[in-house]
Amino acid sequence: MIQARRRFTDAFASGALWGAACFVVLMLAALVGYLIYLGGSAISWHFLTGMSSEMNAGGGVGPQIYNSFYILILTLVFTVPVSLAAGIYLQEYAATGWFRSAVQFSAESLATVPSIVMGLFGLLVFVQTLRWGFSALAGALTLTVLNLPALTRVTQEALASVPGTLREASMAVGGTKWQTVLRIVLPSSIGPLTTGIVLISGRIFGETAALIYTAGTSVAHGRAAYDLSPLRPAETLAVHLWYTHSEALIPDVTRIGNGSALVLLMMVLIFNVVARVVGRALTMHITRKA
Amino acid sequence: MIGANGRGGPREKMKVEDMNVFYGSFQAIKDANLNVAEHRVTALIGPSGCGKSTFIRALNRMHDLTPGARVEGRVMLDGENIYAPSVDPVTVRHRIGMVFQRANPFPKSIFENVVYGPKIHGLRSHKALVEVAEKSLRAAALWDEVKDRLNRSALDLSGGQQQRLCIARVLAVEPEVILMDEPASALDPIATSKIEDLIGELKRRYTVVIVTHSMQQAARISDSTVFFLLGELIEVGTTSEIFTRPKDKRTEDYITGRYG
Numbered sequence: 001m002i003q004a005r006r007r008f009t010d011a012f013a014s015g016a017l018w019g020a021a022c023f024v025v026l027m028l029a030a031l032v033g034y035l036i037y038l039g040g041s042a043i044s045w046h047f048l049t050g051m052s053s054e055m056n057a058g059g060g061v062g063p064q065i066y067n068s069f070y071i072l073i074l075t076l077v078f079t080v081p082v083s084l085a086a087g088i089y090l091q092e093y094a095a096t097g098w099f100r101s102a103v104q105f106s107a108e109s110l111a112t113v114p115s116i117v118m119g120l121f122g123l124l125v126f127v128q129t130l131r132w133g134f135s136a137l138a139g140a141l142t143l144t145v146l147n148l149p150a151l152t153r154v155t156q157e158a159l160a161s162v163p164g165t166l167r168e169a170s171m172a173v174g175g176t177k178w179q180t181v182l183r184i185v186l187p188s189s190i191g192p193l194t195t196g197i198v199l200i201s202g203r204i205f206g207e208t209a210a211l212i213y214t215a216g217t218s219v220a221h222g223r224a225a226y227d228l229s230p231l232r233p234a235e236t237l238a239v240h241l242w243y244t245h246s247e248a249l250i251p252d253v254t255r256i257g258n259g260s261a262l263v264l265l266m267m268v269l270i271f272n273v274v275a276r277v278v279g280r281a282l283t284m285h286i287t288r289k290a
Numbered sequence: 291m292i293g294a295n296g297r298g299g300p301r302e303k304m305k306v307e308d309m310n311v312f313y314g315s316f317q318a319i320k321d322a323n324l325n326v327a328e329h330r331v332t333a334l335i336g337p338s339g340c341g342k343s344t345f346i347r348a349l350n351r352m353h354d355l356t357p358g359a360r361v362e363g364r365v366m367l368d369g370e371n372i373y374a375p376s377v378d379p380v381t382v383r384h385r386i387g388m389v390f391q392r393a394n395p396f397p398k399s400i401f402e403n404v405v406y407g408p409k410i411h412g413l414r415s416h417k418a419l420v421e422v423a424e425k426s427l428r429a430a431a432l433w434d435e436v437k438d439r440l441n442r443s444a445l446d447l448s449g450g451q452q453q454r455l456c457i458a459r460v461l462a463v464e465p466e467v468i469l470m471d472e473p474a475s476a477l478d479p480i481a482t483s484k485i486e487d488l489i490g491e492l493k494r495r496y497t498v499v500i501v502t503h504s505m506q507q508a509a510r511i512s513d514s515t516v517f518f519l520l521g522e523l524i525e526v527g528t529t530s531e532i533f534t535r536p537k538d539k540r541t542e543d544y545i546t547g548r549y550g
Binding site: 163165166169173179184187188286 | 389
């Protein structure tokens, strides 16, 4: 009797956990499916590369896609070195003490700041005080501040996943701290590090609230929309999605919105897949060979 | 052969004077004194938690890496205190290498593991690195087993091979002293006997200090034996003395199996 009940409970638990896992997958599939159903027809070469429109139907999202990548890369250029350095310091160098606690506490507090607050901070500091105006640079720096804590944490966790015995081994043949970090710890954590960076790239790519008041909601017309200058308004795809639905006057707002949402979701999904594949490949490469 | 007592016999390579080691407020080693003879194998024995691993890690300043650990007293290497403020711990570890309880190869190729030390000490020429790799792997009795797959991952090797690779990695930087912290405790009997044979070879060129939980192993491979109990260094003597005529009652109790 008790045996039977135990077995039933066990089967029930397995089933419930399996069900919850399936639910997650189904939610994603439903979301993607629904967006493909709605936005699929909007996607065309013209939509992906064409200029956006303020008033008339038939606009594209070319400049917005360009700006999304532009701001992503600019943000990574600032975020990756700083958070790598901070993460390495916290995990490998900082002795437990008040300074380490202070840095850790600051990073964690920073991580809890809502992105819209960060956007207003960027508006005050970069857009107004520094007089950069709505610009890709203001947006990228705002996103840098927003994502520093997360990427620092990613770095710390990636480094923490490297067994201490490897550090000891390096020290035991006369390696310095820096040599140990550079030649053993960082290469050994390259997989989780890359995965973390690419996942955060997905977040940067889809970030909206922090960009509305910093990178702006407009793009220049014509070729100027693809300018390389960081000091120009640079509406991203995610911001465009919000903007068309809340402010724009175009008649085909639903089509543009659905299409943008689909492109955005696909991009973020691609980031996730790339994160896994590249992370695994790099780990394999490092462990197999020099 | 009188090794540890210093009456004639081999030269004294290392000398520990009044060593105390603390983890925070806990004292793990109490007033230890020891002479380590050159080109001899010195075994540290004692029950679990007696401080033998703590002691050996103090011999090349590995405790510098442990937060909260503190070492007092002097550890002389060729008459120079390795804890003197002017001494660089990195140089100390270059001269006094260490092999750990669990094999810890880097997640790199076999070749890259062996040449890691020489590389970080500035050896660049590929030809020279290849020579060092072969020499070190031969000295660690691993060459014949891996010479055809030097570019394969070190993680593909068996546990015993990994441990010999770690020994080769230490040998490649040509240390003067090799510390081994229970190097065979995670290995099967065949791999263990290979490591033991190797240690017998190594003492011709190096001074070896080894922690072992196996009294049989200490008896087989060491010239002198040191018995630790509860953080105290109880007795030092030639291995045959310790195992046949221990002076201290506590040593005798341990040798005859009356302690865990």
